[in-house]
Amino acid sequence: MTRNEYDVIIIGGGIIGAATGYYLTKREQRVLLLEKQYLGSGSTGRCIGGIRAQFSTETTIKVAMESVELFRGMEDEFGFSVDWFPSGYLFLAYTEEKRQAFLKILGLQQSLGLDVRFVEPVDIRRRFNYININGVLGGTYCPTDGQADPFFVLKGYMLGMVKGGSNVKTHAEVVGIDHHRSDVFEVAIADGDKFYASKVLNAAGPCSKSIGEMVGIDLLAEPERHESLITEGIEFKAIPMIVDYRPDGCYFVQRTTGQIIGCYTPEVQIPGTDTGSTFEFLTEMPRRIIRLIPALESVAILRQWAGSYTITPDGNPIVDKTDIQGYYVSTAMCGHGFMLGPALGKLMANFMIDDSWPYDMSEFAYKRNYQRDTEVLG
Amino acid sequence: MKPDTIICRCEDITYQDVLDAIQMGMRTVTEVKKAIRAGMGPCQGRTCGRLIAQIISQETGKPISEVWDSSHRPPLMTTPMGVLAGGHCDEE
Ligand SMILES: Cc1cc2nc3c(=O)[nH]c(=O)nc-3n(C[C@H](O)[C@H](O)[C@H](O)COP(=O)(O)OP(=O)(O)OC[C@H]3O[C@@H](n4cnc5c(N)ncnc54)[C@H](O)[C@@H]3O)c2cc1C
Numbered sequence: 260m261t262r263n264e265y266d267v268i269i270i271g272g273g274i275i276g277a278a279t280g281y282y283l284t285k286r287e288q289r290v291l292l293l294e295k296q297y298l299g300s301g302s303t304g305r306c307i308g309g310i311r312a313q314f315s316t317e318t319t320i321k322v323a324m325e326s327v328e329l330f331r332g333m334e335d336e337f338g339f340s341v342d343w344f345p346s347g348y349l350f351l352a353y354t355e356e357k358r359q360a361f362l363k364i365l366g367l368q369q370s371l372g373l374d375v376r377f378v379e380p381v382d383i384r385r386r387f388n389y390i391n392i393n394g395v396l397g398g399t400y401c402p403t404d405g406q407a408d409p410f411f412v413l414k415g416y417m418l419g420m421v422k423g424g425s426n427v428k429t430h431a432e433v434v435g436i437d438h439h440r441s442d443v444f445e446v447a448i449a450d451g452d453k454f455y456a457s458k459v460l461n462a463a464g465p466c467s468k469s470i471g472e473m474v475g476i477d478l479l480a481e482p483e484r485h486e487s488l489i490t491e492g493i494e495f496k497a498i499p500m501i502v503d504y505r506p507d508g509c510y511f512v513q514r515t516t517g518q519i520i521g522c523y524t525p526e527v528q529i530p531g532t533d534t535g536s537t538f539e540f541l542t543e544m545p546r547r548i549i550r551l552i553p554a555l556e557s558v559a560i561l562r563q564w565a566g567s568y569t570i571t572p573d574g575n576p577i578v579d580k581t582d583i584q585g586y587y588v589s590t591a592m593c594g595h596g597f598m599l600g601p602a603l604g605k606l607m608a609n610f611m612i613d614d615s616w617p618y619d620m621s622e623f624a625y626k627r628n629y630q631r632d633t634e635v636l637g
Numbered sequence: 638m639k640p641d642t643i644i645c646r647c648e649d650i651t652y653q654d655v656l657d658a659i660q661m662g663m664r665t666v667t668e669v670k671k672a673i674r675a676g677m678g679p680c681q682g683r684t685c686g687r688l689i690a691q692i693i694s695q696e697t698g699k700p701i702s703e704v705w706d707s708s709h710r711p712p713l714m715t716t717p718m719g720v721l722a723g724g725h726c727d728e729e
Contacts, residue, residue, distance in 0.1 A: 297668045304671055410671045414661075429662070491679050491715060536711050545718035556719035562681060562710050 265291040265426070267611065268446050268456040270433050270470050273303035274409065274597050275589050276462035277416035278604025279611075284423035286612055291454055292420065293446065295432040298413045301464045303597060305534070305566025307487055307520045309500045309512060310598040311348040311404035312373050315364045318622045319575075320371050323595075325602035330407050333601075337415035341407045344515045347499040348404035349378070349387070351395050357504050358396045365399055375401040389552050390501065404500065406512055409597055416604075433463075436473040444474075444585065458611055460587045465532050465567040467590035474583055479629050480591035482567035484529040485522055486540040490558045492517030501551060509547040519555060523547060524594075534565040568594050572629040578603055579625035580610075587611055588625060644692070645685040647678020655689055659696045666690050666707045679715055682707055 267283055269276045272294030280292045294300070310330055312323040333341045352358040361377065368375045378400045380392045386400075417427050431452075436459065437445040444459045463470040465482035498513035511521025523544060541563050549556050571577060571591045576599070578589045589607050592599060610616060621627065640653040650673055658672045666682070666689050669675055675689055676682025682689075690705040697704070712721075 297663075297665070297671075299671060414672065430664075490718070538711075541711055542721050542723065546722035549718055549722055556722075557717050559679075559715040559717045560712055560721060561679060561715055563712070564710050 263452070263454045265289050265454065265456040267291070267458045267460060268293065268444065268454055269460045269462055270446070271295075271301070271462035271464055271467070272298040272413070272427065272429065273301045273462065273464050274412065274600030275464070275592065275604065276460070277413050277420075278600045279460055279462060279589060279607045280425060280427070280604075281416040281419045282605045282608030283611065284420045284425040286608060287423075288425075288608075288612070290420060290425035291456070292425070292427045293431045293433050293448060293454070294427070294429045295466075297429045298417055298427070299410050301466075302566045302569070302592075303409050303413065303464075303600075305487065305564060306409055306597045307512065307522060308342075308406045308409055308514070308597060309348070309404075309510070310343075310406055311401065311500065313348055313350065313364075313368060313375055313399060313401050313404060315367070316622060317367065317371065318618070318620060319595075319599075320368055320373065321618060322599055322602045322606070324371065324373060325605070326599055327403060327405070329601035329605070330405070330412075333407070333412065333415060337419070339411070339415070341411040341415060342515050343405060343407040344497075345403055345405040346497050346512055347400060347402045348502065349383070349398055349400045349499045350502045351383075351398045351504060351508075353394050353396060353503075353505050353508075355396060361397070361399050368401075373401060374403050375399055387499070389496070389498075389554055391551055391553055400499070406500070406514065407597075412597075412601075433470065433473075436470075438474055438583065438586075441584065458585045458587065460589060460607070460611070462589050464590060464592070464596070465569050467569065467588065471588070474586055476581055476583065476586070476588075478577060478588065478590065479571050480569050480577060481530060481571075482532050482569045484531065484533055484535075484565050485524070485568050485594070486536060486544075486563060486565040487520065487522040488541065488544055488560055488563040489514075490519040490555075490560050493519075493558055498552070503547065503551060507543075507547065509544060509551075511548055518561070519548065519558060521548060532567055534567070536563050536565055569596075573627075576603070576623050577625055578607060578620065578623040580614075581625050644688055645675040645678065645682075647680050647685075648674045648676075650675040650685070652692070655692050656696065659693060664693065664697060664699070665704050666693065669693065670707065676707065 509523035
């Protein structure tokens with residue numbers, strides 16, 4: 260192989276590109292990862308680091324449980340901490356309908372071996388006495404869910420790739436993919452360099468649609484703005500990720516740095532890749548946090564920012580090969596790309612080599628009925 | 638500067654930590670910040686940001702204007718949640 264030839268070219272240096280590159284490198288593929296800015300400059304560096312396996316479909320639960328295992332093993336694998344901490348996720352139901360939905364999904368989660376339980380308001384009161392349980396009809400709690408630092412995780416994957424002989428190129432924006440020869444892709448970056456591989460993975464998150472268009476593929480993956488904020492550090496009480504399911508709810512967790520980090524899903528979606536901040540979020544989010552934990556009233560906000568959720572009409576990611584031989588896609592991670600990333604990276608790396616999945620992944624297929632209406636939890 | 642000189646007081650980041658991050662390939666204040674948390678504390682890089690820009694500039698030979706890319710995000714001053722939410726909060 261010459262200097263610019265690789266087994267696989269990955270476009271995008273977020274969790275998906277980095278994890279897939281890492282596992283491909285482990286399987287002795289020589290990978291080139293091309294990132295427009297720096298690793299984590301997209302959604303991954305803007306996420307709040309929450310990791311959970313409490314999902315509502317069999318495939319997602321399996322993938323997420325595998326990811327949790329991988330996060331737990333990262334410190335040993337990388338030789339440094341990624342700030343993994345099992346702070347747990349607590350989902351709160353405020354309507355009878357939600358309570359029933361939680362109970363229904365709980366059975367599926369438990370049947371797959373997840374350590375998750377239903378908690379009555381009194382249980383919540385006992386375990387987390389700082390939570391205001393007014394109006395809470397119950398919830399589910401999974402103590403093995405947790406959190407990690409996205410930048411430390413990316414660093415581990417990047418160092419692993421480089422050590423294994425792969426190449427990570429930042430500040431390298433892909434501007435075109437030429438596929439006139441059916442067995443090779445020519446990938447051009449903004450400064451004029453060209454790279455060649457027989458396999459390409461589109462892991463460009465919010466921009467994956469335009470990377471698809473470069474080979475004439477239409478991906479139903481659109482970005483939406485999501486805002487977030489972080490407070491100063493306070494005494495570490497291992498506050499779990501609390502997911503408040505009211506229409507004006509929110510979700511937040513205490514990081515191992517003692518800081519509270521969180522966001523909410525806006526009632527009206529804001530399409531596009533604009534990552535500006537709004538005053539509305541800066542005033543509304545604290546209100547929602549204090550409503551759940553009044554004692555946080557005096558804690559100061561350090562910073563707010565925004566990033567993208569990339570979503571499909573049915574809310575599931577697209578992780579698959581495509582009509583174009585050698586062109587793969589792993590995108591549209593919605594609000595779950597960080598937590599699903601390690602397992603999806605491993606699954607996709609193996610799929611790109613073996614052309615098979617270890618279990619049914621049709622929910623994430625490129626060709627599927629995107630309108631299907633499943634119960635989506637979170 | 639000595640290797641153990643503190644550059645970012647909020648997050649306890651030393652001169653050596655910054656050099657290590659540059660060695661790892663970080664080329665801008667934002668990249669260094671995200672790699673080692675320099676500037677992520679209560680002062681949000683108001684003290685160490687310029688210092689880090691200078692170190693990167695020295696090490697890479699690039700002008701400060703090229704490495705000093707840190708974005709400023711609200712709030713301008715750390716502000717208690719109770720105040721932002723419009724409630725009451727004791728001023729001390
Ligand atoms: C506020 C917020 C909170 C979140 N909280 C969580 C959470 O708690 N847990 C969780 O699991 N998920 C969370 N998410 C979602 C998570 O951040 C995403 O699902 C995940 O980061 C997607 O990863 P990715 O690798 O697909 O995309 P990205 O991280 O966006 O990576 C794609 C990369 O491609 C690069 N790129 C784009 N175009 C090009 C090009 N032409 N050439 C080269 N490179 C290019 C971009 O620069 C980018 O770095 C949150 C998201 C937001 C915004």
